[in-house]
Every structure is written in C-alpha cells, then in structure tokens.
Amino acid sequence: MxxxxxxxxxxxxxxxxxxxxxxxxxxxxxxxxxxxxxxxxxxxxxxxxxxxxxxxxxxxxxxxxxxxxxxxxxxxxxxxxxxxxxxxxxxxxxxxxxxxxxxxxxxxxxxxxxxxxxxxxxxxxxxxxxxxxxxxxxxxxxxxxxxxxxxxxxxxxxxxxxxxxxxxxxxxxxxxxxxxxxxxxxxxxxxxxxxxxxxxxxxxxxGTRGIPIHDIEAMMEKGREMFTDCLTSENQKHWTRYGTPGVTDWVNEIGAFPVRNFKGEWFVHHKHLNGETMREKIVIGDKGCFGCPMPCGKVSHATKNGAYDVYVEGPEYETIALCGGNCCLGDISDVAYINYLLDQYGIDTISGGAVMAFAIECFQKNIISLVMTRGRKLDFGDVETMEFLAKEIAEQKSELGRILALGTKKAAQILGGDSFVAAIQVKGLEQSGYGIRDAPAMALSYITCGIGAHHNDSWAITRDIEKGRKLLEGKAEWVVYLQHIRPLFDMFGTCRLQWVELPNFSLEHYPEIFKCVTGLDFTLEELLEKSERIFNLTRCFWKRENPDFGRAYDQPPVRFLKEEVPLGPTCGAKLDQEKVDYLLDDYYKLRGWDKNGIPTKEKLEELGLDFIVKDLYPDSEK
Ligand code: SF4
Missing domain, CATH: 3.60.9.10 (Aldehyde ferredoxin oxidoreductase, N-terminal domain)
Structure with a gap:
C-alpha cells in the first residue's frame, strides 16, 4: 500500500x-x-x-x-x-x-x-x-x-x-x-x-528513506495541478503576506474578538494588532511548513526601548486574540514579546493567554489576593503582569503558579467564589479566539468539539454571518458537516488551510491524490464516513474515561449565559440555556446519539466500532 x-x-x-x-x-x-x-x-x-x-x-x-x-x-x-x-x-x-x-x-x-x-x-x-x-x-x-x-x-x-x-x-x-x-x-x-x-x-x-507511492506519475500530475491551483489563487498572495493575523479586523468588525477575558467582543485598539500593522512594524520574513505553497508563518522581530529585543515566529491570530485583546494589550510588539516568552517556556499561547486573563480578573475581584501575588498588582494591558504570570505558571515555585498551572477550570474549583465565571473553557480546555454570544453555530462548534473549546474541528462563525446570527435552524447540520471535513485533513497529514482560504481549491482533489498515493479508491463520501467514525471514537473515549460524561459537559462558559456583550456590533447579545438546548437536541439527533449526547449502540455498529460497544454498553449481548 x-x-x-x-x-x-x-x-x-x-x-x-x-x-x-x-x-x-x-x-x-x-x-x-x-x-x-x-x-x-x-x-x-x-x-x-x-x-x-x-x-x-x-x-x-x-x-x-x-x-x-x-x-x-x-x-x-x-x-x-x-x-x-x-x-x-x-x-x-x-x-x-x-x-x-x-x-x-x-x-x-x-x-x-x-x-x-x-x-x-x-x-x-x-x-x-x-x-x-x-x-x-x-x-x-x-x-x-x-x-x-x-x-x-x-x-x-x-x-x-x-x-x-x-x-x-x-x-x-x-x-x-x-x-x-x-x-x-x-x-x-x-x-x-x-x-x-x-x-x-x-x-x-x-530520515533518508523514501515512501512507497502507488502511482508516482499520476501523483506528480495531480500534485502539480493542486500546487498550480494554490499558487494562482488571488487569496494565496494575501494569505502569504498576512497569515492568520489577516483575519483580526474581520473578527473585530463582526464583534467576536475577545477582550478583557471575553467580557467584551470588540476591541478599540484592533488596528494596532491587525495583519497590516504587524507586517509593517515587526515582520521580517515568511516561513512555511513542509511543502506549503502559501506560507502563513511570520517571523517577527519585537523590540522596545531596551525592555525586550526578541525574534519569534508569530504571533498567529489566536495569540493576538488571547494574549492581545483578551489581556488588553494593544501593541503588536508587546504581543509578539509575550508570544516569545510563552514559546520559550513551552506554554500553549491560547490557554496561556486565557489563564493570564483569568488570573487578572480574579485579582481584580479580590479572589486572588495580594498575599498570593507576593504584593504584586495584576493589571490588564500590562506586559509586566504577563511576564510575571508566565514565569509563575512555568516555574510553579509559588502557590499561585501551581494553581494557575492547572488551567482555568481546576483553578476556579480551588479559588471558589465568582471565579468560575472568569473560567472561559469548555470541558476544561480554554476557548480559542472567537466570541460566541451572537454566533450560535460557533457556540455549537466549541461545545461539541472533540477536545474542548477549540476551533479546529469546526470554524462555523462564517456560517453565522452568512445565514443570520439569530437563526438556529440548520446550524447543527453545518457544524456536523465541518466536523467531518476538517479532521479529515488531520487524518491525511495535510494542512486544511488551502481548502479553507483559497475559494477555488476543490475538496475533490483529495480522493484523487489519495488514490494516486495509496492505491485506495475511496469517494469523498466514504472518506467523510471514516472521519465520522473518528469523531464518534473520540466521543467514546471521553465517556469511557468519565462515566458521568454527556450533555453536562457540552456547555458553554458560564460568562456567555450570564453576561451580555457590553458594547460593539454585538452589544446586548448573550447565550441562553434554551438556545443551547435547542442546538444540542438538533445536533445529537443528526449524529444518531441519545439525548445525553452518547453514541447509541446502533450508531457504533453502523460505524464499525463494535469493539467499543462492550465499554459503553456492558450489558448488551455483544
Ligand atoms: S501548511 Fe498550513 S499552517 Fe503551515 S505554513 Fe502552510 S498554510 Fe500555514
């Protein structure tokens, strides 16, 4: 093969x-x-x-x-x-x-x-x-x-x-x-x-060996066609120039950019954080992954009055959102510097930014005391606060560092009080960079994602904009569709962004090149069925490891149910439990899961996951 x-x-x-x-x-x-x-x-x-x-x-x-x-x-x-x-x-x-x-x-x-x-x-x-x-x-x-x-x-x-x-x-x-x-x-x-x-x-x-290829000439021909499609696309140039930070303005304009620990979804300083500013002020080169015709990595040089002088790959949009707007940093050099620090410590910049914003909010609500910070004030929009917190978390030499290093969900369980409202997470994973109070498809994407609040399985916010932000009907169907397509790229071992960002880049390329490379002849539908199998398998892993797993885990961060967006294009928006329940009911039904969100025995058998049945349904005959 x-x-x-x-x-x-x-x-x-x-x-x-x-x-x-x-x-x-x-x-x-x-x-x-x-x-x-x-x-x-x-x-x-x-x-x-x-x-x-x-x-x-x-x-x-x-x-x-x-x-x-x-x-x-x-x-x-x-x-x-x-x-x-x-x-x-x-x-x-x-x-x-x-x-x-x-x-x-x-x-x-x-x-x-x-x-x-x-x-x-x-x-x-x-x-x-x-x-x-x-x-x-x-x-x-x-x-x-x-x-x-x-x-x-x-x-x-x-x-x-x-x-x-x-x-x-x-x-x-x-x-x-x-x-x-x-x-x-x-x-x-x-x-x-x-x-x-x-x-x-x-x-x-x-490694210096080759990989067996089923039909090398056919692969070269198909591959050339795919590369040509990428390289001749108008968006390829825009994407290569700005990378993911190119979406910053758009996310802010639609009122979904996280600000002050997701209290807000519109940032007054967004122009200082967008792709153009970044390109102009700090980018010194482009960098791509293996075989990429549209390198989105940006190598930056961030420097400030002797305070720092660093080289970093980034920041990506998500880092700008979580360490920038969400922590109220309005200077792209500062964000790049924090990006550098987190990269050096080896901290995820999404969870890292979210945990820092959580800590600052808890400090401002007197949930984290001056004793815990050893007399240090924690402020939004302050690079030194973030430097301090990143070090505390990475080194864990203090009680504060040890608590924050557990992530926002567990930290809130320890800190108590109102801190659970400041924990912007689903299933314990801190939410990535899109506000969801006026974006039901994106909300559903986050609450049902296979790892917690991440956008990799389904980036459905564009659907909310296209079809209407108040509309709930049809959103579940779209989320399920994306949750099968996007993970398929992870199964192939390729980047999905060519398909996402280049409008004319056809999905139909993939079954063809897959056949040239492997010799396996699957239609796109058959490939998507395999992706569905994996989505269900992942869900079953959660259930096997957490016997109480189900609908209660598929819930949005509490803040989005309790607090309205204070200003900007989505001013006044808020999720409510009724909407969430509607979306989940629709979604579970489409997936063939029970009302608690667990794949049924029939669904598992249909997907060829019979070996899981005994774990989830120990009393069944099989
Ligand atoms: S492969 Fe994807 S993530 Fe990597 S540089 Fe290309 S577009 Fe960016």
Missing amino acids: GGYAGKILFINFSRKSRKKWNTRSFTKTTMRKYLGGRGLAAYLLYKHNPKGIDSLSPKNNLIVASGPLAGTFVPAGGKITFASKSPLTGGYGNSNMGGHLAAELKYAGYDALIIEGKANKPSMLVIDDGHIEIRDAGKYWGMHSIDAEKALKEDLGEDFQIAVIGPAGENLVRFACISHDFGRQAGRTGMGAVMGSKNLKAICVR
Whole structure:
C-alpha cells in the first residue's frame, strides 16, 4: 500500500530490559478504517490506553502519528498529530502540528510512535532511520524550548527534526505544549505535560528513506495541478503576506474578538494588532511548513526601548486574540514579546493567554489576593503582569503558579467564589479566539468539539454571518458537516488551510491524490464516513474515561449565559440555556446519539466500532 512507511514504533521507557522498543506492522484493514494521522492516533489511544488511568501516569500513552499524504507531493503535507489522555481535561487530548516532523518520521520508516512508561532520568528519543536510541538529556533539561532545539540541532546535526518541551512541560503545567521548528507547536490539551511526565525532553528524527507511492506519475500530475491551483489563487498572495493575523479586523468588525477575558467582543485598539500593522512594524520574513505553497508563518522581530529585543515566529491570530485583546494589550510588539516568552517556556499561547486573563480578573475581584501575588498588582494591558504570570505558571515555585498551572477550570474549583465565571473553557480546555454570544453555530462548534473549546474541528462563525446570527435552524447540520471535513485533513497529514482560504481549491482533489498515493479508491463520501467514525471514537473515549460524561459537559462558559456583550456590533447579545438546548437536541439527533449526547449502540455498529460497544454498553449481548 503506497503512502505509508508501514511500521509503528513502540517505545516503553519503563521496560526493564535494555531494549525498550519494538516495531510492528499494521494491517491494511486498520489503515483503510482509520487512514492515519488523527484517525490512527485516536484508534491507537483507545486501544492501548488502559481505562481510567491518570493522564500523568506512566501508563498514559503519547501517540505521535503522521498521515498517508504527509511527505508526498501534495500541497502542505506536513501535519502530524500528538494524542494522549489530556492532563488538562481528563478526556481525549489531541493537537496537530505543522513543520517538518511528519515527513521526516515517515522518511525514517515509521508512520507512528506509541510512547509509554517513564524514563528514570531526563531522556530523549533519537530516531535515525532504523537506528533507535534513548539518550541522556540531562544537559538539555531546564532549557527553554527554542534554546533546547537550537542546542539539539548543534549537537545532533541540522538535518534532525526535533519536537521538544520547555520548563512548563518538565514541570507538568497542564497546558504545556510541544514545540518544533522554532515556532510550530502542538499547543492544545497539554501534550507537553505528557512528555514531561515521561521525563522525555525531546524526540529527534532524521530520515533518508523514501515512501512507497502507488502511482508516482499520476501523483506528480495531480500534485502539480493542486500546487498550480494554490499558487494562482488571488487569496494565496494575501494569505502569504498576512497569515492568520489577516483575519483580526474581520473578527473585530463582526464583534467576536475577545477582550478583557471575553467580557467584551470588540476591541478599540484592533488596528494596532491587525495583519497590516504587524507586517509593517515587526515582520521580517515568511516561513512555511513542509511543502506549503502559501506560507502563513511570520517571523517577527519585537523590540522596545531596551525592555525586550526578541525574534519569534508569530504571533498567529489566536495569540493576538488571547494574549492581545483578551489581556488588553494593544501593541503588536508587546504581543509578539509575550508570544516569545510563552514559546520559550513551552506554554500553549491560547490557554496561556486565557489563564493570564483569568488570573487578572480574579485579582481584580479580590479572589486572588495580594498575599498570593507576593504584593504584586495584576493589571490588564500590562506586559509586566504577563511576564510575571508566565514565569509563575512555568516555574510553579509559588502557590499561585501551581494553581494557575492547572488551567482555568481546576483553578476556579480551588479559588471558589465568582471565579468560575472568569473560567472561559469548555470541558476544561480554554476557548480559542472567537466570541460566541451572537454566533450560535460557533457556540455549537466549541461545545461539541472533540477536545474542548477549540476551533479546529469546526470554524462555523462564517456560517453565522452568512445565514443570520439569530437563526438556529440548520446550524447543527453545518457544524456536523465541518466536523467531518476538517479532521479529515488531520487524518491525511495535510494542512486544511488551502481548502479553507483559497475559494477555488476543490475538496475533490483529495480522493484523487489519495488514490494516486495509496492505491485506495475511496469517494469523498466514504472518506467523510471514516472521519465520522473518528469523531464518534473520540466521543467514546471521553465517556469511557468519565462515566458521568454527556450533555453536562457540552456547555458553554458560564460568562456567555450570564453576561451580555457590553458594547460593539454585538452589544446586548448573550447565550441562553434554551438556545443551547435547542442546538444540542438538533445536533445529537443528526449524529444518531441519545439525548445525553452518547453514541447509541446502533450508531457504533453502523460505524464499525463494535469493539467499543462492550465499554459503553456492558450489558448488551455483544
Ligand atoms: S498554510 Fe500555514 S499552517 Fe498550513 S501548511 Fe502552510 S505554513 Fe503551515
């Protein structure tokens, strides 16, 4: 079968013998069912993780999975998935990362890694084609992410692709990220903390082998057509020039830009944070992932009166939203500087920005006291407050740092009082950068997303704008549709942004190139059915790990039900429970789930997930 390296590498750091790894081939049936990338990762996690384990225990597996199109002649085939039981949410954790690791892993001969156990000292995994080594990483432990990656490249060779954690991952901050290529992150759901819990500082990969291709000439022809479509699109130029910060003005204009811990959804200083300002003031270069014809990464140089002078890849829109507007920073250089700090500590900038805004609000409500901050005032719009908080969280030397490092949901449970209103999260995952009080499709996207409040599965806010923001009918249908399409790219191992951002870039390209590469002939509908299978599998993982899981978990942040937007285009808007219930009823029905949002036995059987039935329905005959 083309497109696949053909092997999965199992590493168990706790194994007593000297050799701590072995490889296994996978069956064609497995790949036909789960494709690869996110699909394979979700399946392997469900299968290999023992039920009910602590997410920071050695038994929690970290799965790293590339997809069948990664590293081939397809636009932007450079995406890799990290999956594990999330230490932030206690449910399915997953984060997708660009860069060059996905291709390199396949060139080294592996489609996926399953990492189990805990090393008895700081270690790193070195994969050099077929040669596997676990090396002492004491020298790098404690280093910041970017510095550690630099040092590892110097020691191992520039041609190694490296995934590394910073101090936040080492100290088990629940929203620590995994960093790669000096600016790409697997940011969400705390995958960096899982690496830290295994004493694993870095995964270093070099591969020089090829990938079997079913029909190489057909792939080259189809690939050329896809690249040409990308490169000749008018939007390609706009996207390459501004990257994701190009949407800042639009999000603000529609009244969905987070401000002051999502109290507001419109920011007066947005012009200082938009793509044009960023390009003019701080961007010094463009950077892309493997094989990308529209590089959205922006390399920036942020400097201010001797206070800081740093180079960083970013900020992305999400960082601008969460560390900018949400913390009331109105200067793009300041946002880039905070981006740099969080990248160095190895903290997800979305959760990081949200937790900092949460802390400032709690301080202003006297829930966090001056004693806890050791006499330091916490203010919105203050870079030094954010510097202080980032350090507290990453190092966890104080009570405040240790509480905030748990994420907003758990921190609110400890702090009590009104702090739960300041915790802008769903299922424990801090919400990414779109206000939802006047955007029901986007609200539904967040509350039903497979990892918590993230936009990766469904970015449906455009549907709210196109079809009407008050309208509820039809929104669930659209969210389900997106939740099958968008994760499909993660299963292929490609970026979805070519399809999202370039209006004429057809989805129909994908079954065709998939066939050229793998030899497997699936229609788009059949591929989407596989994506639906994975969405359900993920849902079942939540249920297996959390017996009380269901509708109560699919709820928006309390703030959006209690407080109206104070000003701007969505002034006066608020969600209410009736609307949320309407959307969920509609959504569950479309998905074939019961009223509590659990996939029915019939649905699981229809999707070929029979092996899950006994976990969810132990009394059934099968
Ligand atoms: S569009 Fe951006 S995220 Fe996607 S592959 Fe290109 S550089 Fe990477």
